[in-house]
Amino acid sequence: MYDKIVLPYEFNELEPYIDAQTIETHYSKHLQTYVNNLNNLLKDYENLTEGKTLEDLLRNVSELPEEIRQGVINQGGGVYNHNLYFSILSPNACTMPKGDLLEKINKTFGSVENLKDELSKKAIAQFGSGYASLVMDNNKDLFIKATSNQDTTLKDGFTPILTIDVWEHAYYLKYKNLRPDYVKNIWNVIDWNKVDELYNK
Template identity: 60%
Template sequence: MFDKIQLGYQYNELEPYIDAATVETHYGKHLQTYVNNLSALLEGHDEIAKNKTLEDILSDINSIPESIRQGVINQGGGVANHNFYFSILSPNPKKAPEGKLLEAINNKFGSFEGMKDKINNVSIAHFGSGWGWLVIDENGELEIITTTNQNSPLSINKEPLLTIDVWEHAYYLKYKNLRAEYVKNIWNVIDWSKIESIYEGYVK
C-alpha cells in the first residue's frame, strides 16, 4: 500500500560519511519493517488510504480511528520520515542553497552556517530517538524543530525541508556513540538542489 522509496544511489555511494552497511541495514531492514508494520496495521481500513498519500494521512492524523492512530503515527511516520531522509541524500550533492531559499535562510538565521549550527545543536542535544528538522511553519516561515520517535512534522502543520535522523540505527555502525560526528558529517551528502525544489514548490 505504502512502500519505501527507491534509492537514487548504491549503498556504498554515501561513503565515507555514511557507510554501506548502515545504508543497507537502515534502508533495507529498519525502513522495510515500518513499511510491513504499516501495511499490517491498515488491513481492513482501506478507506483510510483511499486516494490519499501517506503525507495526506499524517497531515490529518486526528481523522484516523483512535484505535490505530498511535500505530499510524509510529509506523506511518517511520515510513514517511525515512523516505524523506533518504530522498535528500546524494553522493554528488549541491552543498549549499541559492536563490529564494538562501535568502529566506539568511533572513531567518543570519547565515547558512548559522542555520547549520542551529540544526546541529538541536539534533545533537535531542534526548533519545528522533529527528532534527528544517521546516516551513504554518505561517510560511522557516523553523528548526526536533520530533521524538517517529512523529512527523506534518502532524503539527509543518512542511519538512530537511531532516537529520538521530536514531542510533542511523549512525551507530560507523560512529558508535559519537552522534555529533555523524551530524556534522552528514552535511557532506545532503543535496540542497532537492531541498530548493521542495521549497520553491511550496512558496511559489
Template identity: 40%
Template sequence: MALLSHVTRKTLTESLRLGLKSHVRELQTFTLPDLPYEYGALEPAISGEIMQLHHQKHHQTYITNYNKALEQLDQAINKGDTSAVVKLQSAIKFNGGGHINHSIFWKNLTPVGEGGGEPPHGSLGWAIDTNFGSMEALIQRMNAEGAALQGSGWVWLGLDKESKKLVVETTANQDPLVTKGLSLVPLLGIDVWEHAYYLQYKNVRPDYLKNIWKVINWKYAGELYQKECP
C-alpha cells in the same frame, strides 16, 4: 415498494462498506522506495553498511508494520470495533511516520559527486540567510538541537506556509513534522535514531551530525521550497 426500499438500503449499505474497505486497502499498498544512489555512494560520511541496513531492514519494517496496521484497521472498521480502531492509532502513527520520514530522508541525501553538500542557491539560500543569519548558523543550530534531542527522533528544517518563514524543529520517535503544525512543510530531515549512525559513529551523535552535511541534497530542498513558496 417496501421490499424494493429494503433491498435498495441493503445494497447502498453494502456498497458503502465495500467502498470504505477498498479505500483502506488502497492505502495499505505501500512498498519500499528505491534509493536514487548506491548504498556506498555516501561514503565516507555514511557507510554503505549503515545505508543498506537502514533502508532494507529499518525502513522496510516500518512499511511492513504500517500495512499490517492498516489491514487491521480495515477489519476493525468493518466490524464496528471502535476500541480496536482507537488502539491502532499509535501503530499507524509510528509506522506511518517512519515511512514518511525515511522517504524524505533518502531524498535529502546525495553523493558528493552529484552535488552533495553544495550550499543552496536562489530563494532557499536567501531565506536561510534571512531567517538564520547564515548557512553556518543554521547548521550549528540544527546540530545542537539534534545532539540535544533525548532518545530517538528527528531534527527538521521546515517551511511554515502561513508565515512564509523557515523553522527548525525536532520530533520524537517517528513523528513527522506535521505533528508540530499543519502548516509546516519538511524541507530537510535528519534521522538521529541510533540505527542511522551507530555502526560507524558509535554513541558520538555530534560527529554524525557534523559529517552528514557533506552529503545533504540542498538542490532537492531548494526545489521543495520554490514549489511551496514561489
C-alpha cells in the same frame, strides 16, 4: 499500499561519511519493517486511505480511528521520515542552497552557517531517538524543530524539507556513540538541490 522510495544511489556511495552497511541495513531492514507494519495496520481500512498520500494521513492523524491512530503515527511516521531522510542525501550533493530558499535562510537565520549550526545543535541535543528538521509553514517561513521517535511536524502544520535522523541505527555502526561526528559529517551528503525542490514544491 504505501512504500519506501527507490534509493537514488548505491549503498556504498555515501562513504566515507555514511558507510554501506549502515545504509543497507537502515534502508532495507529498518525502513522496510515500517512499510510492512504500516500496510498490515491499514489493510482493513482502505476506505480511510483511498486516494490519500501518507502525508495526508499524518497531517490529519487526529481524524483516524483511535485503534490505529498511534500505529499510524509510529509506523507511518517511520516511512515518511525515512523516505525524506534518504531522498535528500546524495553522493554528488549540492552543498549550498540557492534562490528563494537561500534568501529565506539568510533572512531567518542570518546565514546558511548559522542554520547548520542551529540544526546540528538540535540534532546532537535530541534526547533518545528522533529527528532534527528544517521545516516550513504554509507561508514558507522556516523553523527548526526536533521530534521524538517517529513523530512528524505535519500534524502541527509544518512540512519538513530537511531532516537529520538521530536514531542510533542511522550512525552507530560507523560512529558508535559519537553522534556529533555523524551530524558534522552528514552535511557533506545533504543535497540542497533536493531541499530546494521541496521548499518550492
